[in-house]
Amino acid sequence: MEAAEAGKNQLDSFIVGSVPTLFYIPDFITNKEEELLLNTIYNAPMSKWKLLKNRRLQNWGGVVHEKGLLAQDLPPWLTKITERISEKSGLFPSAINHVLINEYLPNQGIMPHQDGSAYYPSVAILSLGSPVVMDFTPHSSLGSRTEMIENNESSNMPHEELMQMNSGEPLKEYQPFSVILMSRSLLIFKDKAYSDYLHGIKDSEVQLIDKSVNISQVPGAVWSEGGSEDKDDVKQNGKEGKYIRRTVTRISLTCRVVTKTHKNLFKI
Numbered sequence: 614m615e616a617a618e619a620g621k622n623q624l625d626s627f628i629v630g631s632v633p634t635l636f637y638i639p640d641f642i643t644n645k646e647e648e649l650l651l652n653t654i655y656n657a658p659m660s661k662w663k664l665l666k667n668r669r670l671q672n673w674g675g676v677v678h679e680k681g682l683l684a685q686d687l688p689p690w691l692t693k694i695t696e697r698i699s700e701k702s703g704l705f706p707s708a709i710n711h712v713l714i715n716e717y718l719p720n721q722g723i724m725p726h727q728d729g730s731a732y733y734p735s736v737a738i739l740s741l742g743s744p745v746v747m748d749f750t751p752h753s754s755l756g757s758r759t760e761m762i763e764n765n766e767s768s769n770m771p772h773e774e775l776m777q778m779n780s781g782e783p784l785k786e787y788q789p790f791s792v793i794l795m796s797r798s799l800l801i802f803k804d805k806a807y808s809d810y811l812h813g814i815k816d817s818e819v820q821l822i823d824k825s826v827n828i829s830q831v832p833g834a835v836w837s838e839g840g841s842e843d844k845d846d847v848k849q850n851g852k853e854g855k856y857i858r859r860t861v862t863r864i865s866l867t868c869r870v871v872t873k874t875h876k877n878l879f880k881i
């Protein structure tokens with residue numbers, strides 16, 4: 614019984630913020646593992662990179678489309694990580710079978726979005742390289758009006774991303790918040806955090822961290838206090854405060870389960 618209870622609560626100590634289905638695990642992998650992953654990712658053939666308008670990505674596990682996943686086995690260097698994620702979190706119904714690797718230069722981000730319906734509603738994001746701030750915004754039907762980014766890149770995405778544009782009265786329990794994603798950390802979110810909020814990363818080199826729910830877990834050396842040299846960010850975000858400055862590239866591994874899979878195109 615003890616083991617079952619420990620299993621049930623294995624992520625409780627990693628909850629950050631007020632949404633109980635969002636977990637932040639610092640130091641999920643070692644420095645050595647980070648280095649190995651980065652080397653392997655950058656050793657992939659150039660053709661493996663898909664260029665988007667504002668970043669590039671590698672798609673592993675097969676092609677996701679409406680009818681599910683045209684599955685390809687994940688390579689061992691990825692299953693080593695995805696198996697650890699499944700085992701440590703206990704939040705995935707079956708083996709993680711899809712990994713999207715996104716690369717972000719310091720001035721690149723991803724518009725606020727909800728992940729496509731082909732995925733099981735649990736996602737684990739492993740971060741490598743530069744720290745970054747991920748913003749969670751309640752769907753406009755639930756909270757304050759959702760910020761939209763004009764350049765809709767969803768047509769370039771390998772999976773469906775749903776945009777929510779309708780406005781509504783803010784509900785108190787749905788407030789925007791942010792999470793600082795340090796290198797080697799794992800962010801997991803599911804249920805409410807997955808379906809009632811959009812998630813995104815601003816395309817700015819300087820990112821305010823005042824709304825971040827995990828500041829206390831981030832080394833003080835990572836952030837600075839607002840100063841006159843950061844006028845651009847103040848202009849962009851409308852206020853001054855604590856911020857991080859992205860100086861290097863960030864790589865993220867978005868690990869998910871696509872429940873419907875097909876091995877052969879002709880059997881769909």
Ligand SMILES: O=C(O)CCC(=O)C(=O)O
Pocket residue numbers: 713715723728738747812865867
């Ligand atoms: O890079 C990230 O941290 C987020 C990526 C993401 O949200 C996605 O691929 O759907």
Ligand SMILES: [Fe+2]
Pocket residue numbers: 726727728812
């Ligand atoms: Fe996403």
